[in-house]
Amino acid sequence: MIVAVALLVLAILGAPLFTVIASSAMIGLRSEDADLMSFALNFLEIASMDFLVAIPLFTFAGYLLSESNAPQRLVRMTGSLLGWMPGGLAVVALAACAFFTAFTGGSGVTIIALGAILYPALQHDGYADRFNLGLVTSSGSLGLLFAPSLPIILYGVVSEVPIDKLFLAGILPGTLMLCMLAGYSMWINRGIRKPLSSFSGSEIWAALKESAWEIPLPFVVLGGIYSGFLVVSEAAAITALYVFVVEVLVHREIPFRELTGIVRSSMVLVGGILIILGVSIVSTDYMIGAGIPQLLLEWVSTLVSSQTSFLLLLLLFLLVLGAILDIFSAIVLVVPLILPIAAGFDVHPVHLGIVFLAAMELGYLTPPVGLNLFISSYRFEQPILHVYSATFPFLMILLLSVILIAFWPGLSLWLVPT
Amino acid sequence: MPDNEPSVLQRLDAAGRWVENLFLVGLLAAMMLLSVAQIIAREFFNTGFFWAGEFIRILVLWLAMVGAVAACRENRHIRVDAISHLLSEPVVRIARVVVDVFAAAVCAVIAWHSWRYLQEEIAYEDVVLVDTPAWVAHIVVPVAFALMSYRFVIGAGQSVVQLRAGKEGQDA
Numbered sequence: 209m210i211v212a213v214a215l216l217v218l219a220i221l222g223a224p225l226f227t228v229i230a231s232s233a234m235i236g237l238r239s240e241d242a243d244l245m246s247f248a249l250n251f252l253e254i255a256s257m258d259f260l261v262a263i264p265l266f267t268f269a270g271y272l273l274s275e276s277n278a279p280q281r282l283v284r285m286t287g288s289l290l291g292w293m294p295g296g297l298a299v300v301a302l303a304a305c306a307f308f309t310a311f312t313g314g315s316g317v318t319i320i321a322l323g324a325i326l327y328p329a330l331q332h333d334g335y336a337d338r339f340n341l342g343l344v345t346s347s348g349s350l351g352l353l354f355a356p357s358l359p360i361i362l363y364g365v366v367s368e369v370p371i372d373k374l375f376l377a378g379i380l381p382g383t384l385m386l387c388m389l390a391g392y393s394m395w396i397n398r399g400i401r402k403p404l405s406s407f408s409g410s411e412i413w414a415a416l417k418e419s420a421w422e423i424p425l426p427f428v429v430l431g432g433i434y435s436g437f438l439v440v441s442e443a444a445a446i447t448a449l450y451v452f453v454v455e456v457l458v459h460r461e462i463p464f465r466e467l468t469g470i471v472r473s474s475m476v477l478v479g480g481i482l483i484i485l486g487v488s489i490v491s492t493d494y495m496i497g498a499g500i501p502q503l504l505l506e507w508v509s510t511l512v513s514s515q516t517s518f519l520l521l522l523l524l525f526l527l528v529l530g531a532i533l534d535i536f537s538a539i540v541l542v543v544p545l546i547l548p549i550a551a552g553f554d555v556h557p558v559h560l561g562i563v564f565l566a567a568m569e570l571g572y573l574t575p576p577v578g579l580n581l582f583i584s585s586y587r588f589e590q591p592i593l594h595v596y597s598a599t600f601p602f603l604m605i606l607l608l609s610v611i612l613i614a615f616w617p618g619l620s621l622w623l624v625p626t
Numbered sequence: 627m628p629d630n631e632p633s634v635l636q637r638l639d640a641a642g643r644w645v646e647n648l649f650l651v652g653l654l655a656a657m658m659l660l661s662v663a664q665i666i667a668r669e670f671f672n673t674g675f676f677w678a679g680e681f682i683r684i685l686v687l688w689l690a691m692v693g694a695v696a697a698c699r700e701n702r703h704i705r706v707d708a709i710s711h712l713l714s715e716p717v718v719r720i721a722r723v724v725v726d727v728f729a730a731a732v733c734a735v736i737a738w739h740s741w742r743y744l745q746e747e748i749a750y751e752d753v754v755l756v757d758t759p760a761w762v763a764h765i766v767v768p769v770a771f772a773l774m775s776y777r778f779v780i781g782a783g784q785s786v787v788q789l790r791a792g793k794e795g796q797d798a
Contacts, residue, residue, distance in 0.1 A: 218724075218725055218728055219705075219706050220706060220708050220709065221709060221721040221724060221725050222705045222706065222707060222708075222709060222710065222718075222721060222722065222725050223705065223725035223728055223729055224703035224704065224705055224725075224729050225703070225704050225705060225706065226694075226703065226704070227728065227729040227732040227733065230732055230736060231728075231732045234732075234735065234736075244735070244739040245739055245740075245742050245743045245746065247736060247739055247740070248736075248739055248740035248742075248743035248744075248764075248767060248768075249743060251736075251740070251767065252687070252764060252767065254686070254687055254690060255683050255684055255686065255687035255763070255764075256683060257683070257686075258679075258683075260683070260686050261657055261661065261682050261683070261685070261686050264654060264657065264686065264689055264693075265654075265657065265658060265661070268654060268658075437669075438665065441661065441682075442661055442664070442665050444661075445657070445658050445661030445662050445665070446661075446662060446665070448658050449658055449659075449662050452658075467651075468647050468651060471647070471650050471651050471654055472646070472647055472650055472696060473700075475650045475654065475689060475692070475693040475696065476693055476696045476697045476700050476702050477693075477697075477702070478689065478690065478693050479689070479690055479691070479692065479693020479694035479695070479696060479697045480693070480694065480697045480702060480703050480704050481704070482686075482689075482690035482693070482694070483690060483691075483693075483694040483697075483703075484704060485690075486690065532706060532708075533706065534704055536704065537704055576708055576711070576712075577706060577707055577708055582707075582711075592711065
């Protein structure tokens with residue numbers, strides 16, 4: 209007990225999360241007189257997971273995209289397609305951010321790459337400053353439910369749910385989140401009747417031509433996977449190579465000397481995620497050996513009795529969890545423990561995954577440690593409290609959508625073949 | 627103390643960064659090209675490299691470990707970042723020293739036990755990729771944890787130096 213409190217304090221003081229998880233696993237193993245050599249044995253399981261290679265490859269592709277001019281081209285293309293709506297620019301911002309986040313995996317890159325273009329553009333078009341700040345901050349994690357986002361892949365790896373099923377399951381709930389935010393944005397800005405642009409065939413054609421090299425990307429990823437032609441890890445390799453060829457060799461927007469830096473910063477993120485995965489495997493193996501999921505299930509069963517009340521409890525738990533932990537650590541640490549519990553309440557593992565990711569998406573926006581809040585505060589030089597309050601209405605809308613997603617399993621499971 | 631000659635530590639630092647970059651670029655390029663080559667071989671030549679899957683998984687292990695070492699240097703390991711926005715600068719620095727010493731100790735323990743595990747693999751002549759000794763593939767684990775332990779010690783040392791510099795600044 210004292211040890212647990214000490215580790216918790218260390219975590220709050222800012223100890224790297226992997227060291228906290230590793231030490232708790234080692235203490236657990238020691239308490240059962242196990243040789244700590246077994247730590248190394250279990251840690252090496254990260255070298256036996258099939259689809260893990262997709263994570264470095266997609267991350268690299270996402271970093272390359274965000275360093276090129278692809279964000280500008282994406283905004284122009286979405287603008288030409290959606291800009292005619294009332295509140296057009298806000299809708300454009302949401303759609304472009306969702307698309308971009310799917311490819312860059314919710315590491316804060318979206319706010320930096322796209323927010324820098326959209327925020328001034330929104331201001332210029334007369335949208336209220338508070339609205340713009342909230343919109344850009346909350347769209348930084350929108351799109352996590354769309355393929356091929358890193359959290360979905362990580363959930364698939366950890367839960368052993370087929371990743372292609374998760375990709376399909378995320379489409380409708382992700383679209384729901386997007387539509388609710390878009391609806392809110394149009395309602396709030398109903399005073400600003402001025403559309404961004406009129407619907408123009410020639411502008412659409414020009415924008416499409418400009419993005420001609422990037423447009424095939426989603427089709428490579430999704431088409432390749434759903435046709436059965438490629439597995440996720442292969443689609444990741446092709447995406448990475450394709451993006452490299454397009455942005456470095458064809459568009460020549462990234463000089464060769466900058467590549468090392470891009471590789472380094474993307475792989476630093478990957479290393480940080482995968483080492484947490486490695487030590488979490490050790491700690492999960494220990495906990496399963498000690499029968500902890502079983503104990504948890506019994507304990508939860510004393511609290512709730514129906515699937516509905518279980519989902520409610522789960523949502524509460526995930527919202528608190530998301531406010532404290534980042535999405536990657538939460539997935540590797542918590543998913544193995546709640547999978548058997550959810551199965552006990554007949555929650556489909558695919559649906560559980562979507563609820564988990566959707567709820568954790570809110571974690572990006574909840575104080576005290578919401579990543580998007582800090583990135584936004586830093587990037588747009590706004591006081592953090594101002595960012596909190598500007599983001600609040602968007603957070604509430606997203607909360608509503610997460611509740612809908614949780615209690616409407618059909619939305620997640622509709623497109624998934626049984 | 628202005629000093630234009632880079633110290634031993636600084637040279638070590640630059641060399642370490644260079645080696646990390648070399649590994650990261652090489653490993654990523656290898657896994658990307660090997661994966662694509664594998665698809666081409668399968669789809670167009672109806673063949674494949676039976677060892678490719680296992681080799682790529684070992685590359686992932688190496689990339690994860692080298693990336694984690696690099697993350698220490700960049701101070702980008704995932705943390706619960708709750709207090710740095712709430713407490714004053716010196717308090718945050720003191721907390722930093724404490725957690726870095728803790729992290730260094732944890733990494734040292736893991737490095738030691740995975741080193742022992744490696745000795746077992748050598749003794750039992752475990753192999754990967756048909757006939758390669760397993761320790762060749764797995765040596766990255768103890769080495770990386772040892773390096774991380776070293777980086778955390780350096781990090782704690784730097785925080786102490788900054789703390790003392792801050793104090794002297796206040797006294798003056």
